[in-house]
Amino acid sequence: MSGPSTYEPKTGFERWLDTRLPIIRMAHDTALDFPTPKNLNYWWTFGGILAVCLVVQIISGVILAMHYVPNADLAFNSVQRIMRDVNYGWMIRYIHANGASMFFLAVYIHIARGMYYGSYKAPREVLWILGCVIYLLMMATGFMGYVLPWGQMSFYGAVVITNLFSAFDGIIPGLGTAITTWLWGGFAVDNATLNRFFSLHYLLPFMIAGVVGLHIWALHVPGNNNPTGVEVRSKEDTVPFHPYYTVKDGFAIGAFMILFAWFVFFAPEALGHADNYVPANPLATPAHIVPEWYFLPFYAILRAIPDKLLGVLAMFGSIGLLFVLPWLDTSKVKSMRYRPTARWFFLIFIAATLGLGWCGGKLPDDVVIAVGRDETGAATGFTVVWLSRILAVYYYAYFLLVLPLLGLTEKTLPLPDGISSPVLSKGGAAVPAGATASPEKKG
């Protein structure tokens, strides 16, 4: 969609700069005049929201790094000092901690929007894969950031996640142990681990910013998908990004910030864990360790499988599937607006993922549906681990069975000729027919 540039330098300085570094031209063409489908709904505002989230995290994170000490003996207390003594330290840390949750909330909506409207299909596969890379980097960054306060949840989060790699001992004996020792820089999670996690936690957001640049570049070649999934045919199908989507995105960002601020100022610990205010103790694990909410569905998949290696592979595989999604979905129709059957499978997929998230926060042997009681009087019946198994099977089946097969057999609804036609055909004709009503009374 990137056509010839419409930028015209207006001042002498702009003309001078334009022949040396056409940076204003680039900003004009990508952020102001960029032709954008005119029918984008609010699900499309999460890209802008995510850009704001990244900036908020980088700014608040750089500030926190001015006060934080990445040392196993000092880290916990330095975070307490930020909370109690550093001017506005509590606010900046709560913005950073809740900002991570907001970032993931927005990215999950952004991914789900892409899945519903088929935004991953040709010609946007590279755009989609770059998005998956960003998501993977986000998970690594979020995980390592959670380790830095060096509380009990931090410590055992680091222990469990790094130990995932020890499963490779099941393929080549010794390989997994070599990897975990290398990751730790010792025989256990310790100071060396904390130091390197801090270094990488500082680095990765800037790598995310770089891949975001590629993501936007890859977006601006084919242009935005839109709710009909029908490609833009002419200039009439588009509006300039500014002011139409700067205003729409701006409004959505404002609404999102209200939610963000509510968490920061009224429920800053709602998404956290009390155990992380206990300093890390390598000799005792808390009774119930859970990851942050945004990792719970994958955690549930890990626990659903009794075999260590297969559990780890299933967990990584559930994210890996996203990368190959463009080639798993065989349907030519992008938007699920016109795929009545696929839409139901998609809604069940969302429900299954949320259900896995719920399971991830429970203990595996917790009873979901009580059937009877055992000799001690405790309820027995359908447990969380079995619910996780059913939901994990559906998660995989959605990618590996439903999307490949349904695309070949589904009867889709007729597609509109273009973005503009569904709006016009609703009234039955292209021209409003209001003139027939009692013209004599109009004086």
Next chain:
Amino acid sequence: MTAWPLIDQMNPAGDTLALASIEYDLGKVAEGQQATVKWRGKPVFVRHRTAKEIAEAKAGDTADLKDPQPDSARVKPGKPEWLIVVGVCTHLGCVPNFGTGSYGGWFCPCHGSVYDTSGRIRQGPAPLNLAVPDYSFVSDTRVKIG
């Protein structure tokens, strides 16, 4: 090959490797109790087993074990009351809780692995028994771990 120094720098440094062995006085552990000792950054369980626990561990030798090993191979000859294992769950590295779980050994709170009074895996996702570190008795009441 030029990248190797950049990769290898993340492996344990010399001072980390130097933290090789510790000694521990067994007299501090009453029968039926365990002490947790830190060795190489990891917990080591020093468990003073009761006669009943030893009997249960021996009875487990004939059970259908995931990682088959007789109890006698997990303790020093003539010292069946002392079980010394690395207190790191072989699933994902959490520290199992003492005396809980249906086999009276340990129960891992993270993903529900159950170990018996010999530290052998009996239920749950962990693939291996709790590791027995290299150790020796320097006297009747003193062990050297590592």
